[in-house]
Amino acid sequence: MIAATVTGNVWSTRRIDGIPAGAFLEVEVDGSSSRMIAFDVLGSGVGERVLIAQGSVAANWFTGTPPPVDALIIGSIDDPSSAEAR
Template sequence: MLRATVKGNVWSTKRLKEIPSGAMLEVELDDGKSTRLVAFDVLGCGIGERVLISTGSVAAAWFPGKAPPLDALIIGSIDEPTRNGKNAGK
């Protein structure tokens, strides 16, 4: 599982029919390297929101039926991150 911050939307007017309803968002990982990737969002997250991301085949397997061609899925929104049991701020 990865932590990241939503940086923007990735608009795609044409996409595979196997991809379910949701949005594609550009996120920046909390890895200290400013790594960015595109993650699929079914929760309705917004720019600036901190999120948890599942990657790999687990992300695609979350959907019922045939797994869509996705490898990064936003699975949660971080309300208050903590470090060593204390609020770390946003």
């Protein structure tokens, strides 16, 4: 898994068949300046820290024929200070 921060939206008005409902987001991998596009089904937003799975693990999460998704946001990383406030 990779920890990253969402840096922006990638707008796509056309998609190939087989891409499920969700959004493409640009993320920056924590501890580097490396960026990638990840598919999001959770509704993550810019500035949010997320966990990303890649490769066949990402594609096989979907039911049916795996879509051509190679990076999938699988979780949101909570801010420790907000967890203490609860």
